Amino acid sequence: LIRGQRSLVLNKKQGEKNMSNLFEEVKKKHFKTLKQYVPVVERVHGGSHPEFHAVREQFDAILEKTKKAGSEKADLNDEFAKLREITDNYTVPGDVCESYEAVYNMLAELDNAYHA
Numbered sequence: 001l002i003r004g005q006r007s008l009v010l011n012k013k014q015g016e017k018n019m020s021n022l023f024e025e026v027k028k029k030h031f032k033t034l035k036q037y038v039p040v041v042e043r044v045h046g047g048s049h050p051e052f053h054a055v056r057e058q059f060d061a062i063l064e065k066t067k068k069a070g071s072e073k074a075d076l077n078d079e080f081a082k083l084r085e086i087t088d089n090y091t092v093p094g095d096v097c098e099s100y101e102a103v104y105n106m107l108a109e110l111d112n113a114y115h116a
Contacts, residue, residue, distance in 0.1 A: 023073070026113035027066065030106040034059060041100045049093060052100075054086045059107070080111045 042056045058079045065074040084090070090108040092101045 022116050023110070023113045026110050030110060031063070034103065034106055035063070037099050037103050037106075041097075041103050045096055045100055049096065049100075051086050055083065055103070055107075058083045058086065062110075076114055080114060083107055083111065 038056050038059050042052050046052050062074075062076055062079050065076060065079070068074070087104060087107070090104045090111075092104050
């Protein structure tokens with residue numbers, strides 16, 4: 001490798017590490033709350049917002065994949081793409097509680113951190 005190319009490779013690896021760190025920070029910030037809120041919001045709003053059942057399925061898949069990945073970065077592209085589709089890019093319905101809104105906001109923040 002030429003010196004400039006090596007530097008580019010190192011910068012790319014550092015960038016990937018920083019992205020991974022950002023996701024880890026946001027994950028630590030929100031996973032505990034999401035684990036509490038998602039089942040409750042599904043129980044309360046699932047009847048009038050059946051799409052939330054699919055939100056829970058994707059969140060559960062994210063939890064499982066991140067657990068299996070351990071310290072490696074899990075491949076969550078499909079789950080976040082499905083969440084964006086299901087939620088119309090995390091658009092909060094007008095007839096829901098603050099917890100429902102909080103779930104969408106936390107999921108959006110996770111998505112953004114993952115793709116940063």
